[in-house]
Amino acid sequence: MPESLLEVQDLGIRFGGLHAVRDVTTHIPAGQITAIIGPNGAGKSTFFNLISGFYQPTSGSIRFDGEDITRLKTHEVVSRGIARTFQTTTIYKELSVLEGVMIGHRVRTRAGLFDALLYTARERRDQAASHAGAMRALERVGLAAQAHLPAGALTQEGQKRVGIAMALASDPKLLLLDEPAAGMNPEETVNLMALIRELVRGGLTVALVEHKMSLVMGLADGIVVLHHGQKIAQGTPQEVSRDPAVIEAYLGGHAHGGQMGNTGKVPAAAEGASHA
Ligand SMILES: Nc1ncnc2c1ncn2[C@@H]1O[C@H](COP(=O)(O)OP(=O)(O)OP(=O)(O)O)[C@@H](O)[C@H]1O
Numbered sequence: 645m646p647e648s649l650l651e652v653q654d655l656g657i658r659f660g661g662l663h664a665v666r667d668v669t670t671h672i673p674a675g676q677i678t679a680i681i682g683p684n685g686a687g688k689s690t691f692f693n694l695i696s697g698f699y700q701p702t703s704g705s706i707r708f709d710g711e712d713i714t715r716l717k718t719h720e721v722v723s724r725g726i727a728r729t730f731q732t733t734t735i736y737k738e739l740s741v742l743e744g745v746m747i748g749h750r751v752r753t754r755a756g757l758f759d760a761l762l763y764t765a766r767e768r769r770d771q772a773a774s775h776a777g778a779m780r781a782l783e784r785v786g787l788a789a790q791a792h793l794p795a796g797a798l799t800q801e802g803q804k805r806v807g808i809a810m811a812l813a814s815d816p817k818l819l820l821l822d823e824p825a826a827g828m829n830p831e832e833t834v835n836l837m838a839l840i841r842e843l844v845r846g847g848l849t850v851a852l853v854e855h856k857m858s859l860v861m862g863l864a865d866g867i868v869v870l871h872h873g874q875k876i877a878q879g880t881p882q883e884v885s886r887d888p889a890v891i892e893a894y895l896g897g898h899a900h901g902g903q904m905g906n907t908g909k910v911p912a913a914a915e916g917a918s919h920a
Pocket residue numbers: 659662664682683684685686687688689690691
C-alpha cells in the first residue's frame with residue numbers, strides 16, 4: 645500500500661452556524677490520483693482551501709510529508725510542496741505565456757502582485773530563478789514551444805495548461821486541481837487526463853475536485869466522497885460507485901440498490917445530480 649503524503653485528522657471549519665467541513669479524517673497516498681467528489685455544497689472547495697492554507701481550520705490537523713502544516717499560511721504551504729490550481733485562472737492576455745506563469749506563480753508565493761507588476765528590485769533579483777522554474781513547468785505541460793506567444797492567443801485547453809504550469813512552477817510534491825475539466829470539451833478533457841497521468845508518472849501526487857465523472861472514474865486511483873461537509877466514503881472508483889451512502893447522497897434516496905454498482909459508474913448518475 646502506498647505511503648500517505650497528506651493526512652488529515654478530524655478536520656473541520658465553521659462559517660458562523662454552518663459546518664462546511666466536519667470531522668474529516670482521510671489521507672492522500674503518494675504517487676496516486678485522488679478525486680474529491682460530492683454533491684454541490686458538499687465542502688470540496690472548502691476542503692482544498694483548508695489544505696492549501698487559504699482557510700484556517702476550526703478543528704483538526706493536517707500533516708504533509710511528515711510535518712504538521714495545520715496552521716501554516718498559504719505561501720508556507722506552497723514552500724512545503726503543495727500547489728493548487730483554481731477553477732478560473734486569471735491569464736494576463738497581453739503578456740507572454742512565460743511571463744504569465746512567472747507572475748501567476750509569484751503572486752501566490754513570495755513576491756506580491758505589486759512587486760511582480762512593477763518590477764521592483766526584489767522582483768528583478770528573483771526573476772532569473774523564476775524564469776527557469778517557469779520554463780521547466782511549461783515543458784511539463786507541453787507548452788514550452790508557446791512560451792513566448794501572448795497568453796491570450798492560447799486555446800481554452802492551453803489556458804488550463806498555463807494554470808497547471810503556474811502551480812507546477814513551485815515544484816510541488818502534491819498538486820491540487822480544482823475542477824480541471826470545467827469548461828472543456830470531451831477531446832480537451834481526454835488530453836487533460838493524459839497530461840495528469842503523465843505528471844503522476846513523473847512522480848507527482850495529485851488530488852482533484854471534479855464534477856465530470858467520466859474524468860474522475862477514468863483517472864482516479866482513489867475517491868473521497870464528501871456530503872454535507874463530512875466524509876461518507878473512501879475507496880477505489882468501483883468501491884465508491886457501489887457504496888449505498890454515496891448513491892443515497894447523489895440521488896437523494898431515489899436510487900434502487902445496485903443500480904450504480906452494476907454499471908460500475910457513479911458517473912452518469914452523479915454527474916447529472918452534481919450539476920443540479
Ligand atoms: N467563505 C465562506 N463563508 C461562508 N460560507 C462558505 C464559505 N466558503 C464556503 N462556504 C459554504 O460552505 C459550504 C460548502 O461549500 P463548498 O464551496 O466547499 O462546496 P463544494 O462541494 O465545493 O460545492 P460546489 O460543488 O458547488 O463547488 C457551502 O454551503 C458554502 O456556501
